[in-house]
Amino acid sequence: MSDARPRVLLTNAIHPEAHARLAASADVVVAADTAAATLRQAAIGCAVVVVRSQLPDDIFAAAPSLIGVVRHGAGVDMIPIDDASARGVLVANVPGVNANAVAEHVLRSMLSLARRSSEVSIALEQGGWAAARVAAEQGVELRGRTLGLVGFGHVGRAVARVAHHGLGMQVLAHSRTPWHEPDHVAPATLDDLMARSDVVVLACPLTPQTRGLVGAPQLAHMRRGSWLVNVARGPVVDEAALLDALARGHLAGAALDVFDVQPLPADHPFRHMPQVLVTPHAAGVSVDSMRAMGLGAVQAVEQLLRGECPATCVNRQALPAYLARLTVRSTPSA
Template sequence: MLVALTDPMDPAGEAILRAAGHQVELPGAGGLDALLARADAVVVRRRLPDDLSARAPRLLAAVRQGVGLDMIPVEDCTAHAVLVANVPGANADSVAEFVIGQMLSAARRVETMHAALLSTGWDRSRARTAEAFELRGRTLGIVGIGAVGARLGEIASAGFRMRVLGHRRGDAAMPGGIERVELDALFAESDFIALACPLTPETRGLASAARIARMKPGAWLLNVARGPVVDGEALLDALRAGRIGGAALDVFDVQPLDAGHPLRALPNVILTPHAAGLSGEAMVRMSVGAAGEVVRILAGERPRSFINPEAWEASRAKRIALGHPAAEVLPA
């Protein structure tokens, strides 16, 4: 069968797909739409159109090479018997370590010292150390205690001896070293606030003007979730006024970040291009994991990280209608 890639994947993942007998293609001259029209599965690294099924009538699988499902129109897929899967945890170490790097850069003034060293010299650069501080004893608040949040909490608590606060949906127990608190308290008490939650209707605008106003004067907001989780205008106002310490942002409402965006002109921000989860090791794990899920689905098996199991029976009927055999369900 034909597996469409929205973007290149690591050769290890592509090798798994080809070893299973599948054809693998990237968008060509006709673009992604022309490829989707022929595809049996798609591996996703960029946002798919909301009317995906209308553009991809043969599609049986949409597999996220990563975690965030906001790139896949899950409801449309479910309505048209397309199975959706992702690879949770594959980039958890990469993202958690990235957040630690953001905190260290902010706390030790790495970015400002670098710029001062190049522009004004050695002594002026060293003078910035008067603003530096250690992470030990500071408070980290984590919004979203999934694989990333749990790993981040472990590193911060055990490695840096920070106090770690956490907020998550539901009443599942917190991992060791993380104290459960409500969101308003987390924003008010934390020296660093790390957003590591998925983008959902409930989390859109979660870092609101009211919650940003609760932040400590020197606190930093770290966003490795999705841009719309933050009220962008409220954050800009707080940064411009110096009401918070700063922001380290890896994601934005519109990506790529516009060349004229006002964030680019602010001295108290660290900007990166949605790269927190893109270490070499994470890319291998995400590619291999996504390829494995595609192979399972196209073989008529349930994926391991099954996002829309309610589409299972309809998917089996669709396979038969398309002329593909419907394999028996393997034991979980």
């Protein structure tokens, strides 16, 4: 490879400590914004991209110098993986490091829904102390109630642990990936989980199989008065069906961190429903998780720049083409 320092593109800023570590071995470029045209132009001449925003589908055609992409987090749906593999570009992620942050967010969300925090705050502001007390009397406790987890990876396991051991909830889980369930978690089909759960938490990756997984039929299976928490991806849920279930009162409420369109438009009905808690795709974001994800991403970048395959590579089928590209790059001209 050339003696010139490699260039690494960040679609968004990362933790200062991680940025400083990366800058010690590469020239770091932070995209001016996350528009597709901006990312295409900024990636030209770069060796690796660290991803926190959606990449354009033609990023690798626009920037043939790319040898690797690292997702700052776990979900890789922001990356055109098939095209990366076809072009010998390795894709890695940083799984599990923000699972505790997401689990704490889910815990807060479930408690807020169960204790009707939004309704109590509105009643206090509009009707005073007595009205807020009346609203609070409609809240319930979560102890002994059933939590259903759709997805049982790092996040699902962390949520199950705090819900069962911290709140005394019964836990069901549904996953397409085989797993050995802990003693405090019972496996369930999706329909069974929906029918038996007081709270359903979506914590699965977005794949062709999970896109639209929860639609009107699945929501109809849920208990009347139950809650839905989505920390997966927006397209896992049919938003129109969810809006209908909430408007009809079939569901008592929802906590939504992800949406079909992000940022969520200002006029979207979810923003104006007191039984819906809206957060800006921030469930896994904290000072601690941002540092951990940043350092994990930088470690993977460093491995790629050394010509190694990161341990968290998600497209190992591209490794032979990746290594062949490195051989060509390192061969001196005649």
